[in-house]
Amino acid sequence: MTGASCTITPGRTTRLSSITTVTALLRAGANDVRGRLMEGGVDATARTSMPNCPTVTHDAPSRSTGPWARIRQVWSLIGATPFDASTPEGRSKERYRRAALATVGLGFSRAASIATSLIAVRLTVRYLGIERYGLWMTISSVALMLNFADFGLGNGLLNRLAEANGKDDRTAARRYVASAFFVLLGLAVLLGVGFGLLFPLIPWHNVFNVSSSAAIAEAGPALTVFLLSFLVSLPLGVVQRIQAAYQEGFATGMWISLGSVLSLVGLLAAVRLSAGLPALVLAMSGGQVLALALNGAYMFGWSKPWLFPRWSDASWESARDILQLGLYFFILQIVVAVSFASDNIVIAQVLGAEAVAQYAVPMRLFALLGGIVGLYLAPLWPAYGEALARGDIGWLKRTLARSLALTLLVCGIPSLLLVATGKWLVHLWVGPLLEPSYSLLLGLAVWALLSNLGSAISVFLNGVNQMRIQVVLAAPLVAGTLCLKILLPMKMGLPGVAWGLAIAFFFFAALPQTYFVRKLLAELDARRAAAGALYSPDR
Numbered sequence: 001m002t003g004a005s006c007t008i009t010p011g012r013t014t015r016l017s018s019i020t021t022v023t024a025l026l027r028a029g030a031n032d033v034r035g036r037l038m039e040g041g042v043d044a045t046a047r048t049s050m051p052n053c054p055t056v057t058h059d060a061p062s063r064s065t066g067p068w069a070r071i072r073q074v075w076s077l078i079g080a081t082p083f084d085a086s087t088p089e090g091r092s093k094e095r096y097r098r099a100a101l102a103t104v105g106l107g108f109s110r111a112a113s114i115a116t117s118l119i120a121v122r123l124t125v126r127y128l129g130i131e132r133y134g135l136w137m138t139i140s141s142v143a144l145m146l147n148f149a150d151f152g153l154g155n156g157l158l159n160r161l162a163e164a165n166g167k168d169d170r171t172a173a174r175r176y177v178a179s180a181f182f183v184l185l186g187l188a189v190l191l192g193v194g195f196g197l198l199f200p201l202i203p204w205h206n207v208f209n210v211s212s213s214a215a216i217a218e219a220g221p222a223l224t225v226f227l228l229s230f231l232v233s234l235p236l237g238v239v240q241r242i243q244a245a246y247q248e249g250f251a252t253g254m255w256i257s258l259g260s261v262l263s264l265v266g267l268l269a270a271v272r273l274s275a276g277l278p279a280l281v282l283a284m285s286g287g288q289v290l291a292l293a294l295n296g297a298y299m300f301g302w303s304k305p306w307l308f309p310r311w312s313d314a315s316w317e318s319a320r321d322i323l324q325l326g327l328y329f330f331i332l333q334i335v336v337a338v339s340f341a342s343d344n345i346v347i348a349q350v351l352g353a354e355a356v357a358q359y360a361v362p363m364r365l366f367a368l369l370g371g372i373v374g375l376y377l378a379p380l381w382p383a384y385g386e387a388l389a390r391g392d393i394g395w396l397k398r399t400l401a402r403s404l405a406l407t408l409l410v411c412g413i414p415s416l417l418l419v420a421t422g423k424w425l426v427h428l429w430v431g432p433l434l435e436p437s438y439s440l441l442l443g444l445a446v447w448a449l450l451s452n453l454g455s456a457i458s459v460f461l462n463g464v465n466q467m468r469i470q471v472v473l474a475a476p477l478v479a480g481t482l483c484l485k486i487l488l489p490m491k492m493g494l495p496g497v498a499w500g501l502a503i504a505f506f507f508f509a510a511l512p513q514t515y516f517v518r519k520l521l522a523e524l525d526a527r528r529a530a531a532g533a534l535y536s537p538d539r
Contacts, residue, residue, distance in 0.1 A: 082094055082097065083097060088392060091387075091390065091392065091395075092392065092395050095247065095383045095386070095387065095395065095399075098247035098248070098249070098250075098379065098383070099247065099249075099376065099379040099380055099383055101249070101250035102247065102248075102249025102250050102252075102253070102378070102379035103249075103375045103376045103379060104250060104253070105249055105250035105251065105252060105253025105254055106249055106252070106253045106375050106378065106379075107253070107375050108253050108254070108257055109252075109253040109254070109256035109257045109260070110371070110375070112256070112257040112260040112261065113256070113260050115260075116260040116261075116263055116264045119264060120263075120264070120267055120284065123267065123268070123271055124136070124267070124271070124280065127271055128277065128280070129212075131210055131211070131212050131215050132210075132212070132214060132215050132218065132277055135208050135210055135215050135218070135219060135222065135277065136222070136277060136280065136281065138208055139208075139222055139223050139226050139281065140226070142223075142226065142227075146230055147333065148330065148333055148334070149187070149191065149230075149234065150184060150187070150234065150237070150326075151187075151323070151326055151327065151330045152325075152326030152327055152328065152329030152330035152331075152332075152333065153180055153183060153184060153322055153323060153326040154180075154184075154237055154238070154241050154326070155241075155325075155326060155329040155462070156180075156321075156322040156323065156324075156325035156326030156328075156329060157176055157177070157180040157238060157241045157245070157322050157326075158241045158244050158245050158381070158382060158385075159245075159325060159382075159385055159462070159463070159465055160172075160176045160318075160321065160322055160325065161173055161176055161177070161241065161242060161245030161246070161382075162245045162381075162382040162383075162384075162385030162386050162389070162463070163385050163386075163388070163389045163465070164176065164389075165245060165246055165382075165385075165386050165389070166385065166386035166387065166388065166389025166390045167389050167390075170306060172318075173307060174306065174307060174310075174313045175313055175314070175315050175318040176318050176321075176322060177238060177242060177307050177309055177313075178309040178310055178311070178312075178313035178314040178315075178318075179313075179314045179315055179316075179318040179319035179322060180238050180241075180319070180322055181235050181238050181309035181314075182235075182309065182311065182314050182319075183319050183322075183323070184234050184235040184237065184238065185234075185235040187234065188231040188232070188234040188235055191231060191234075192227075192228070192231050195224075195227055199220065199224065204219040204220040204223060205219045205220075207219075214276075214277075215277075218276055218277040218278060221277075221278040222277045222278045222281045224278075225278045225281045225282045225285070226281050226285055229281075229282070229285035229286055229288075229289050230285070232289050233288070233289050233292055236289070236292045236293060236296055237292070238309070239292060239295050239296040239299055240252050240292070240295070242299065242304065242307060243295075243299070244378075244379075244381070244382050245382045245385075246304075246382070247379065247382055247383055247386070249378070249379045251295075252295075255291050255292070255294070255295040256288070256291065258291045258294070259287050259288035259289075259290070259291030259292065260287070260288075261287075262286075262287035262288075262290055262291055263283060263284045263285075263286075263287030263288060264287070265287070266282070266283030266284070266286060266287050267280060267283045267284055269283070270282075270283045325465070325467065328467035328468070328470070328471050329462075329467070331471050331474060332467070332470055332471065332474065335474040335477060335478055338478050338482070339477055339478050339481040339482070339504075340451075340481070340501065342482070342485075343359065343360075343363070343485065343497055343501070344356045344359070344360060346482070346485045346486060346489075346497065347359055347489070347494070347497055350486060350489050350490065351489055351493070351494060355494050357433075357434060358434055358436060358440075358494055359436075359440070359494055359497060359498075361426055361429070361430055361434055361436075362422055362426055362434075362436040362440060362441060362444060363444060363498075365418055365422065365425060365426075365444075366415065366418060366444045366445065366447070366448040367448075369410065369411050369414055369415065369448050369452060370448065370451070370452055370455070372410055373407055373410055373411065373452045373455060373456075374455070376403075376406070377403060377407075377455055377456060377459045378459070380399060380403060380459055380460075380463065381459050381462055381463045382463065383399070383463070384396060384399070384459070384460055384462075384463025384464055385463045385464065385465070387399075388463070388464050388465075393524045393525075396460075396464070396524070397521055397524075400456070400457075400460045400517075403456040403459070403460070404453060404456050404457075407452050407453055407455070407456045408449075408453065410452075411448055411449045411452045411453075412449060415445035415446075415448050415449055416445065418441065418444075418445060419438065419441045419442050419445045422436055422438075422441040423435060423436060423438075423441075437494070437495060439492070439495040440494055440495040440498055442495075443495045443497075443498030443499040443501075443502060444498045446498075446499070446502045447498050447499075447501045447502040447505070450502055450505050450506055450510055451501075451505060453510070454505060454509055454510050454513065457510075457513050457514065457517060458470065458513070460517065461513065461516075461517070464520075466516075466520065469512075469513065469516050470513070473508060473509055473512055473513070476508045477504065477505070477508040477509050480504040480507065480508045481500065481501065481504040481505070481508070483504075484496075484499075484500030484501075484503055484504045485497050485500040485501065485504075486500075487500070488500040488503075
């Protein structure tokens with residue numbers, strides 16, 4: 001970036017407990033939701049500006065009263081007509097409109113994906129047989145490991161594009177898109193060459209532990225098809241990052257839904273033609289790749305042709321900037337995987353393999369809450385970044401409070417209901433073989449509530465480019481989580497895993513992050529009152 005920047009150095013503030021801060025935020029969010037649910041009004045008369053600093057806005061009390069007025073306010077956000085973004089009030093409402101539409105689009109794509117998966121399972125288990133179907137599922141699980149393949153570059157691009165969007169800087173946006181695209185393209189080529197060199201040297205049927213002649217013959221080719229589809233999608237993934245950064249999540253959801261439909265059509269055709277496993281893998285993964293390519297063609301051909309990646313726009317400085325920020329996300333992805341995705345491994349080692357099922361099934365019930373929360377939190381990530389770049393600090397505070405209040409509502413009451421009905425639901429789902437204890441259900445409920453409230457705070461920190469504090473907390477969080485998940489089950493049995501997660505997350509993530517957010521918001525308020533300056537994000 002060029003030009004002078006406005007910087008805030010965190011100063012001394014009156015010490016308040018983090019619990020008090022969370023309570024205040026939740027109370028503010030709850031009152032705001034009751035008073036003017038997602039209305040987004042802003043008073044433009046209290047703006048001040050400084051050279052090279054964004055304009056900062058102040059909030060005005062809502063003028064809407066009555067339940068019908070609130071319903072009309074919410075309904076007005078879910079429409080095709082954008083608000084006037086030339087005013088602070090219009091920008092606020094437009095962010096909420098785009099976030100609401102993105103939530104609808106992502107929810108629709110999630111439903112399409114689930115429906116496609118259910119139909120695919122019914123079709124392919126009988127068609128392939130148990131061993132070949134298991135081979136397919138094992139290959140598909142490789143996708144979880146490949147999530148790290150972009151080294152966080154996609155999330156880094158999202159943040160930088162959201163910032164450029166907030167500053168209406170198309171030149172910077174073109175540089176970031178071109179730089180990210182060609183770095184990812186080079187990475188895809190390197191991974192492809194590496195796989196090509198290793199492929200003939202590895203006995204893939206032994207890797208996947210298959211024994212039938214058909215499975216042995218199809219193991220290598222099926223994996224090759226899957227990896228090629230992934231490598232093609234790696235550079236094309238910038239399309240979805242662009243849409244996320246410009247708060248066009250609804251379009252992303254619709255294109256993903258189209259990919260699910262194409263995958264299902266391809267799968268039906270492959271089964272009808274009695275094709276082998278590689279063809280089925282191509283149908284399922286290729287449908288999403290085709291939809292992604294069509295999405296990119298529409299974006300770069302009609303929607304945003306000025307963002308088409310050109311070699312002349314790429315620069316090492318922009319690529320390095322994205323990579324440096326992406327490294328933070330890469331570290332956090334590893335932390336999440338080690339801390340929260342290792343439950344079954346720890347349980348198998350400490351309590352035995354049978355205990356894994358007793359834990360995993362009720363855990364899936366509570367994981368559904370996280371899926372719902374993610375639908376409305378994800379669109380707020382780029383909205384925070386754009387609001388920060390424009391200096392709409394009041395919107396940042398108000399939206400953080402609302403997201404916490406809404407998450408408390410979405411997770412709090414359902415968690416209690418799952419504790420009360422969890423045994424009955426598990427019995428209804430899988431039969432009498434599994435019967436979770438109330439101690440386990442309560443521990444999972446506490447964990448679900450804390451982790452989803454933490455997600456709301458993390459999305460805020462991600463959006464305003466405050467990654468460093470999260471990385472600093474990574475080491476104690478990993479150590480504390482693993483230690484408690486190992487030690488507590490020795491004393492409490494299976495519920496100790498859930499309580500270990502909850503306790504570790506509360507002390508090593510929730511409390512320090514909340515304290516940091518309190519200081520950050522206090523500094524923003526102080527600077528807004530003094531001169532309208534804005535703090536400088538991690539660069």
